[in-house]
Amino acid sequence: MEEKNISPFGFAIEGRGRGSRSAERLEDFVKAQILGLLDIVVLTNKGKIVEVDGFVWMKDAFGRVEDGAPKSIPLNDDDGSGQ
Amino acid sequence: MTDLPNEEVSRQSRDAWNRTAAAMRSARAEKHPGLVYPIEVTLKCEPRIAYLKELIEQALKLGHFTVGGERVEIDGFKIRDIEDWTTQLPPSAEEIFDLLSTRCAVQCEFCYLRMDTGNTVAKFNINRKSDIEKDVELRLLLAETGRRLFAPTFQLEEVLSHPLFFHAAERMRKISDQPFYLSTTGNALDERTIDRLEAVAPVEIRVSLNSSSPDVRARIMQDKSSTVLRSLGIMSSKHMRFSVSLVAWPAMAWSEIEETIRFADKSRPYAIFVILPGFTRTFSPQMVIDSDVYYREVAERIVALRYSVRTPLILHPRLFEQIALGYPPNTNLVIGVTPDSPAANATIRIGDIITGMDDFANIVSQRQLSNLLSLRHRSLKPFVSIHLLRDGEPMRFELDVHGAYRAGYPNKPPFEDHFGINLLSQGIAISDLREISRIASKRGARKVAIVTSRVVLPTLDDLIERWGTLLWGDLEVVPIVPENRFFGGNIFLGELMTGGDIAEAISELHARDPDFDLVLVPSPAFGPGGWWRDLAGEPFSRLKRRSKIPVELLICSPFE
Numbered sequence: 001m002e003e004k005n006i007s008p009f010g011f012a013i014e015g016r017g018r019g020s021r022s023a024e025r026l027e028d029f030v031k032a033q034i035l036g037l038l039d040i041v042v043l044t045n046k047g048k049i050v051e052v053d054g055f056v057w058m059k060d061a062f063g064r065v066e067d068g069a070p071k072s073i074p075l076n077d078d079d080g081s082g083q
Numbered sequence: 084m085t086d087l088p089n090e091e092v093s094r095q096s097r098d099a100w101n102r103t104a105a106a107m108r109s110a111r112a113e114k115h116p117g118l119v120y121p122i123e124v125t126l127k128c129e130p131r132i133a134y135l136k137e138l139i140e141q142a143l144k145l146g147h148f149t150v151g152g153e154r155v156e157i158d159g160f161k162i163r164d165i166e167d168w169t170t171q172l173p174p175s176a177e178e179i180f181d182l183l184s185t186r187c188a189v190q191c192e193f194c195y196l197r198m199d200t201g202n203t204v205a206k207f208n209i210n211r212k213s214d215i216e217k218d219v220e221l222r223l224l225l226a227e228t229g230r231r232l233f234a235p236t237f238q239l240e241e242v243l244s245h246p247l248f249f250h251a252a253e254r255m256r257k258i259s260d261q262p263f264y265l266s267t268t269g270n271a272l273d274e275r276t277i278d279r280l281e282a283v284a285p286v287e288i289r290v291s292l293n294s295s296s297p298d299v300r301a302r303i304m305q306d307k308s309s310t311v312l313r314s315l316g317i318m319s320s321k322h323m324r325f326s327v328s329l330v331a332w333p334a335m336a337w338s339e340i341e342e343t344i345r346f347a348d349k350s351r352p353y354a355i356f357v358i359l360p361g362f363t364r365t366f367s368p369q370m371v372i373d374s375d376v377y378y379r380e381v382a383e384r385i386v387a388l389r390y391s392v393r394t395p396l397i398l399h400p401r402l403f404e405q406i407a408l409g410y411p412p413n414t415n416l417v418i419g420v421t422p423d424s425p426a427a428n429a430t431i432r433i434g435d436i437i438t439g440m441d442d443f444a445n446i447v448s449q450r451q452l453s454n455l456l457s458l459r460h461r462s463l464k465p466f467v468s469i470h471l472l473r474d475g476e477p478m479r480f481e482l483d484v485h486g487a488y489r490a491g492y493p494n495k496p497p498f499e500d501h502f503g504i505n506l507l508s509q510g511i512a513i514s515d516l517r518e519i520s521r522i523a524s525k526r527g528a529r530k531v532a533i534v535t536s537r538v539v540l541p542t543l544d545d546l547i548e549r550w551g552t553l554l555w556g557d558l559e560v561v562p563i564v565p566e567n568r569f570f571g572g573n574i575f576l577g578e579l580m581t582g583g584d585i586a587e588a589i590s591e592l593h594a595r596d597p598d599f600d601l602v603l604v605p606s607p608a609f610g611p612g613g614w615w616r617d618l619a620g621e622p623f624s625r626l627k628r629r630s631k632i633p634v635e636l637l638i639c640s641p642f643e
Contacts, residue, residue, distance in 0.1 A: 037138055040167060041160040043148065047117045050157060054149035055142065072149065 030055075031073050038075065089333040093303075095367040096192035096334070102365075103197050110207045117161075118214040120235050123204045126620035127610050129168070129233035135160065165221070169230040176255040176263050178234040179222050180242045182208070182215060183251060187240035188270040190305040191293065193330045196238060198363040200570055204620040208237040216247060223254050243271040252283045262287050262324075262497055268304075269311025277317050285497055288325040289356075290315065293332070295346035299339050303332060315350035322493045328356040328399075331381045333372050341388060348392040353421045353494050354505060355392075357385050358399045364571025374573040382407040389433055395419020395505040400576060402508050402538040412545040415452050416507045417471075423492045424503020425482035431469065431504060438477070439470035448546070449510025456501040463495075467502060511539070511546055513554075515639040519603055520555035522635050528601035530559045532592055532632070534585055535605070536577035537564050539642045563588055563602075569619060578607045578641060581617040582626035585634075593631040602634045607641040 034055055043050050053076040125132045139160060147154050162168060185208050187194075199205075208215065225232055242248055242265060252263060262285040269290045280286050292311060293304060300306040318325050327347040331340055340357075347355050359378050362371060382404050389396045396419060398404045405412060415437040420427045439446050440459065446452045459467055465485040471478055482502050494500040523531050535543050543562050551560060565588030567574045569581040589602050604626070609615040615623040615636065627634050 033138075034142065037135065037142075038163075040163060041135055041139075042163050043139070043157045044159040044161055045156050046158065047119075049161065050148070050150065050155050052148035052150055052155060052157075054152065055146055056149055056154070057146040072152075075148075 027071075027073060031075070034073070035075060086336045086338055088336050088339075089372065092332070092334040092371050093192055095371050096197060099197035099366050100190065100192075100194075103199065106199075106201065107207055110209045113209075118210055118218055121206045123620055124206050124235035124237055125233055126204050127236055127614060127616045130614050130616065130622070132233075165225075165232065169225055169232055171229055172231040174226040174229075174255060174259045175231060175234070176252070176259060176261070178231070179219055179226070179251050179255065180248070180263070180265065181234070181237065181239055182219050182222070183245040183248055184239040184242040185215060185237075186244050187268065188244055188306070188308070189268050189300075191268075191330075192303050192334055193293075193332050193360050196240075198361070198366040198570075198572070199238070200363055200365050202569075203618045204616070205236045205238045205618075219247060219251060223251060226255065227258055241268055241270070243267045243276065249279050249283070256283045260285075260497070265289070266291060268306075269314050270306065270308050271310070272314035272318075273310050274317055277314065277321065277323070281321055281323065284323075286323070287498060288318065288323065290325060290327050290352075291329075292327045292343060292347060293329045294335065294339060295343040296339055299335060299343075303334060312346075315347060315352070319350040319352075322491045324493045324498050325352050326354045326356060327352045327394075328358060330358045330360050332360055333377060337384060341384075344388060344392060344396065348394045351422050352394055353500070353503075354395045354397050354419065356397050356399050357381065359403060361574050362572040363574055366572060370573065378403060379407045389419060393422045395421055397505060400538050402542065405507060406538060406541060410507065412542045413449055413510060413549075414507070415446065415449055417504055418507050419505035421494065421500075421503035421505065423487065423490065424494065424500075425467070425484045425487040425492070426469070426480075426501075426503040428487055429469070429480040429482045431471070431480055431482075432473075434473070436472040437469060437504070437506075438472055441468050444470060448513055449506065449508050449542075450512040453501070453506065453509040454512075456504065457499065460500055460502060461496050469504075508542070511542060511642045512639065513546075513550060515605075515637065515642075516546060516550055516554050518637060518639070519560060520558060522603060522637070523555065523558055523560075523601055526601050526633065526635065528558070528633075530561070530599050531601045531603060532561050532563045532589075532599050533603045533605075533637070534577070534580070534588070534608075535562045535564060535642070536580070537575055539577060540564055542642070561599075563592055577605060579618065580608045581619045582609075582621045582623065582629075583619065586626055586629050589630050589632055589634070599632050602630065602632050603637040604634060605642065606636050606638045609636065 038052070043052055053074065055073040055075060057071050122133055122136055139157070143157060148157055149155060210218070222232055255263070263283065264287050266289040269292065272290070280288070290311065292315075294300050295312060297309060315327065329340065329343055344355055344357070359381060362374075382398055385396050385398050386404070386408060404410070404418070410416060417431060417433055417435040417437065419433060420431055437446070437452055440452065440455050443455060446455070465483070467482040467484060469480045469482060471480070484502060488495050492503075494503070519531065519533060533543070540562055547560055547562070565580055565584045567580055567584055568587065569584055570579055585604055585608070592599060604623070606615070609617050609623045623636055
């Protein structure tokens, strides 16, 4: 059965910007999310544990390829909260 | 119903088994090393696992993980620390026994595994024996420290065959005095096993006998052992609490079913359950029997047979008997009295209609009587007074409860029992109807539909007619019966409906009458536990989103 009653998930830009913060703040947000996830679970491949230490955006995702190379997020954090 | 076995049913069952066996082989071929819970088997009890899976899959859609700068493939995850997932809950022996129910020595034609639609949350436990043992050991350790882990919903087979069963039962008995409820085909119920079960009492055993004839057992169940046939007498001699069940399978002649009932009756179980067979859409593309006609004939024969056996004969689902035989709904009709029980000793008998108990001279519903009997049973009072109508005449009987216990009647607390009185149904609680009014009032609704099944419909209609005006004034409450398209076939129980079935019924209702402004869904379709998911793993919130009419859950126990 089709889910006809679901309202579309909205997205828009609110506000004009309040200072000179860069996209690094968002990068930190994504990093904290993945590290939080890896605090709860360990990733596997064919049942074997894989201790990952980085995450790389796909080239075509969200235009995150400013200098022509995919941007990587290190997950082996200094505070030891990662893996 | 003829006295000849329906061979077409057996042929269809063989085909269904071939499909199931192929699915099992395929599942085993796909398995990963180590203990694996498919996501589906944790959905009903721990949807946070599914949430984590979604998060990881989202990350993998947008990028990839690396080790030392090199890309690595990821196809799963493991829980890092079990402590994150445990809860402080009373121990559950059944949860551990379920994990051990991975094998079966018989192949019954009517086994539910042959009719599996494949898209329920219950999956084959394809883990290696050693991994299952590790899983059970972990859960035993947690239980011993007052904690529980989420319970996966694997498909269940036979527990008594598992070599770890008594190890688990003995350890659970040290931390819980609650009865163990075991369902078994009885192949493992030899004298030594029964002795060991007695040692971990209290235990209630449901023996899935199905047939007392070695020939029929070989034909229908692929069983050549006669252990189960001897087991009933042994359990009876030890005054153990047990019941017997049989599926009224069309591939058995009625004479074979009756012979089995008479055989079981000799061993004095507390009840014999005769189960009407269900066929899902996957068992056979065409319905192999006309269910309504067949069920009605079984019901009529069971009712006739009740008067010539001592043990209560109970049809399942119970309320089908009311529909088939046209009983007035919401009547406290006695359909059986357990031998040697306080009720049997006081000469209460089939056909009596109970109207009161002790100081409650005017009992108004089936659920009220059922609750009062349960409370009084647990109170361990020595005497109970029952008021009833026999052939229209009011009568009163004094039940000597302790006298029956002293004489060896085994069904005392902590087992659930009603002094040996078996009623047609537990009915519907008036408090559930009052809840309809409360929710409707909160939502400002004026015209409410309540989801039910066709077996419960006459009972609900009658209660609405008798109590509706008093409970909710001019609020309009209309029962609706969704068709079970998820399982298909002849499946009609409310607990086996899914959110999809209910959503379709609501769409049809909305198209017919757009004035309905609320639909109430009894909670049993969305399972026990706090997560409210149906048998397909879909949450109730999804039904709320997709419904054309506002929907609310009516929290209640099953109507039966």
